[in-house]
Structures are given as structure tokens and as C-alpha cells.
Amino acid sequence: MPHDHLSPSGHPYRADNDMPLTYWQCMEIAMRELLIEKGVTTTAEIAAQIDAMDARSPADGARVVARAWCDPAFRQRLLADASAASRELGFDIGALRLIAVENTQDVHNVIVCTLCSCYPRNLLGLSPDWYKSREYRSRVVVEPRRVLAEFGLTLPDTTTIRVHDSTADMRYIVIPARPAGTEGLDETALAALVTRDSMIGTGLARSPA
Amino acid sequence: MNKRWHDMGGDPADALPLRDGRPAEHDFALWEKRVDALMVLMTTKGHFTVDGLRRAIEDMGPEAFETMSYYDRWIAAVNQNLVESGVYTLSELGQRMEQVARRGPTYGQASLAGA
Numbered sequence: 001m002p003h004d005h006l007s008p009s010g011h012p013y014r015a016d017n018d019m020p021l022t023y024w025q026c027m028e029i030a031m032r033e034l035l036i037e038k039g040v041t042t043t044a045e046i047a048a049q050i051d052a053m054d055a056r057s058p059a060d061g062a063r064v065v066a067r068a069w070c071d072p073a074f075r076q077r078l079l080a081d082a083s084a085a086s087r088e089l090g091f092d093i094g095a096l097r098l099i100a101v102e103n104t105q106d107v108h109n110v111i112v113c114t115l116c117s118c119y120p121r122n123l124l125g126l127s128p129d130w131y132k133s134r135e136y137r138s139r140v141v142v143e144p145r146r147v148l149a150e151f152g153l154t155l156p157d158t159t160t161i162r163v164h165d166s167t168a169d170m171r172y173i174v175i176p177a178r179p180a181g182t183e184g185l186d187e188t189a190l191a192a193l194v195t196r197d198s199m200i201g202t203g204l205a206r207s208p209a
Numbered sequence: 210m211n212k213r214w215h216d217m218g219g220d221p222a223d224a225l226p227l228r229d230g231r232p233a234e235h236d237f238a239l240w241e242k243r244v245d246a247l248m249v250l251m252t253t254k255g256h257f258t259v260d261g262l263r264r265a266i267e268d269m270g271p272e273a274f275e276t277m278s279y280y281d282r283w284i285a286a287v288n289q290n291l292v293e294s295g296v297y298t299l300s301e302l303g304q305r306m307e308q309v310a311r312r313g314p315t316y317g318q319a320s321l322a323g324a
Contacts, residue, residue, distance in 0.1 A: 021310065021319045024281040025240045027288060029320055030305035032243060034297045041250050049246035114218030116263055117279070126245070130225050130232035132279055138222035150225045151232060165218065168259045202232075 053126065060091055061123035061173060062194035065205075066187045068100075069178045075102075082173060086123060093122050099164075102175040103201075107160045110148070110201030111172040112140045118166035120173045124196055131200070141165065151202040174198065176205040214271040240316055241280040248287050257290035265289040 035041050064086055068075040078085040082100040083093045098120060101109040113119065114137050119127035130136050140147045144161045148154070155161065164172040176198035182190060185208065197203030226233045237245075252258060265286035266273075273282055292299050312319045 018315055018317065020314055021316050022281075024277070024284050025316050026306050026309050026319060027302070028240050028244055028247070028284050029309045029316075030302055031284070031288060031291070031297075032247060033309075033322060034301060034305055035247070035251075035291075038297065040254070040256070040296060041247075045250060046243060046246050049250055050242045053242065053245060053249075112218075115215055116266070126237060128232070128234040129279075130234065133226055133233070134217055134220075134274065135222045135225045136232075137217040138220040141218040147225065168263065 056122065056125040058124050058194075058196035058199065059191070060125075061120065061196070061199045062191040063089060063187075064091070064100075064123060064173075065175050065194045065199065066191035068175055069182075069190055070187050075175075078175070091123060095169075096122065097170045098123070099170065099172050100175050101162070101164055101172055103177040105177070106158070107162060108155055108201065109172075109174045110140060110144055110161060110163045111166060111174060112137060112163060113166040114138075114141060115165075115167070118168055118171055120171045120199075123173055124199060128196075148202060151197065153203055174201040176203075179205050179207045182208055213267060214274070215267045244280045244284045244287065248283060251287065251291065251296075256294050256296055257287075261290045261293075262286050 032046065036043060064078065064082075067089065068078050074085060074088070077088070078100045079102060082098040083096060085100075086093050086098060101111075103109055111120075112131075117127060117132040119131060121127065136147065141163050144163050145155065148161075166172055176194060178190070179193060182193065185193075189208075193206040193208065195203050195206060198205045228234065248262065252262070262283070263286075266282050269277075269282060269285070273285075277285070288302065291297060292302070309319050312321060
């Protein structure tokens with residue numbers, strides 16, 4: 001974008017904000033101003049909410065997975081009640097019921113929300129576009145192998161694939177299988193192997209370099 | 210079997226949309242993060258529920274899914290719920306949107322109150 005639109009401070013606007021105003025963006029600005037003027041929320045509260053959201057990332061889920069790989073008692077608690085077990089590590093899960101599903105040698109789990117876009121955002125951050133797409137939502141429940149292949153993941157025919165359909169109140173997270181050759185790694189090093197897609201089920205945990 | 214349009218599981222659909230050879234993602238723009246934050250704050254404060262958000266989105270019909278972005282649909286649904294719960298009126302919003310649009314042609318300029 002040409003930087004010919006300078007803010008009053010003389011700096012160019014973020015590229016994000018440089019595009020022509022859309023009707024829905026205009027609505028967001030108007031709504032936000034009305035809510036602040038009416039005392040329903042504040043500028044600081046909105047900023048804090050965005051900061052909290054930006055602070056969440058797949059690294060949070062990866063910490064949970066790595067703990068489960070290292071600590072059999074934690075793994076049991078995670079499988080029994082993933083909301084409570086995640087809270088042990090300091091994560092805010094809200095009122096959601098979170099269910100952890102564990103990949104094994106024979107079973108591979110994948111999550112989806114066919115009805116809308118429910119996602120374990122408290123442990124993984126905001127969901128990727130494809131998770132919310134018609135293509136993923138429609139197809140992963142009927143042809144998961146073909147969909148996984150589009151992510152570059154081809155599983156043996158002998159592997160059972162289980163697809164879990166989320167709801168607004170009940171969300172899933174996949175505990176990927178611990179990669180071979182990681183026996184000597186500590187929890188931090190293990191967490192670095194746990195990708196976002198491995199916790200959705202559209203990928204596997206990375207092998208150590 | 211009758212099902213509504215949003216119940217997509219099992220519907221025929223194309224290959225996943227790709228960007229740079231990978232299933233598509235994008236960095237969220239500031240306005241999208243603000244919509245998300247407003248949704249979380251308003252439901253946390255009890256002005257409506259996640260089910261209310263979904264009802265509004267589902268009632269938009271399948272055309273909205275093809276013609277509006279994800280957060281376009283969210284802001285429209287948040288607005289509908291806030292009007293229904295009486296937090297502000299549609300005419301208050303309409304008047305404010307006219308003011309906002311007069312401030313300038315970009316999101317950045319229109320965000321500057323009093324400009």
C-alpha cells in the first residue's frame with residue numbers, strides 16, 4: 001500500500017486499517033463507541049480482552065500435552081477431565097467442558113465443528129480459516145483420510161480414525177502420540193514438538209531434529 | 210432428512226481452500242479482534258449467550274456464508290442480539306454509523322472519533 005495516508009502522529013496506518021472501510025467495519029466502530037458511551041464496557045476492557053486473546057497460542061496446548069507425556073498421573077486426570085487438568089497448569093478454560101482424546105498406535109483422532117466453528121480456543125488461540133470452512137466441516141466427517149491427505153498426512157489403512165464433532169459447550173483437544181526417539185527430552189523440549197495441527201488431528205507431533 | 214444449512218457435516222464440498230500451498234489461514238485484523246473481544250465481553254456480561262450468536266448466524270441463511278466473512282457474520286449477529294436485548298436501538302446504531310462513515314474512507318480514519 002502507498003503510505004500516503006498518514007495518521008495525525010505522522011505515521012502510516014497499519015496495513016490492516018488502510019483498506020476502504022467496509023459496512024461491517026463501520027458497524028463495529030459504531031457499536032464499540034455506543035457500548036463505551038453507555039458504560040457497558042470500556043476501551044481498557046476491550047484492549048485487555050484482545051491482549052488476553054493474543055497471549056493464547058498453541059504453545060499453551062503444547063504445555064498440556066507435554067505434561068501428559070511426562071506425568072502419567074496428570075495424563076489420567078487430563079483424560080478424565082481436561083478442563084480441570086488444564087486449570088492445574090494455570091489455563092483459563094471458562095465454563096467449557098473440554099475433552100482430551102488421545103492418539104495411540106492404532107487410533108488417530110481429529111476434531112471438527114460441523115455446525116459452526118467451536119474450537120479449543122482457550123488452549124490453542126483463534127482457529128485457522130480452514131477449520132471454519134465449508135470444505136473442512138462438510139468433508140472431514142465422511143472422508144477424513146482424503147482431508148488429512150490434503151494436509152500432507154497419510155495414515156496407514158490399519159489406523160482407526162475417529163472424528164469428534166464439537167459443540168458450543170463441549171470442545172475437544174487431541175493429545176498426539178509422543179514421537180519415537182524422545183525418551184531423553186525434558187518437558188520444555190517435548191512441548192516444542194507439539195504443533196497446533198497435531199492437537200487438531202490434522203498433523204502429527206514433530207520428530208526431534 | 211431435513212436439516213438446516215449450517216449443519217454441514219457430510220455435505221458434498223470441494224478440496225480445502227489453499228493459500229501458499231497450505232490450507233488457508235490469515236492473521237487477524239484489528240477490527241476482527243475487536244469483534245471477537247466485544248462478543249466475549251458482551252456474553253460474559255450476560256447481554257446475550259453464545260446460543261444467541263449462533264441463532265442469529267444460522268438465521269442469516271446460506272447466502273451469508275458465501276458472501277460475508279466470518280467476522281462480518283459475527284458483528285451482524287452481535288448487533289442483532291444487542292438490539293434485541295435493548296442495549297442500544299437500531300436507530301442509534303444507524304446514526305452513529307453515518308457519523309463514522311463521514312470521518313474518512315479507511316478503517317483507520319473512521320476509527321478516529323471527533324475527526
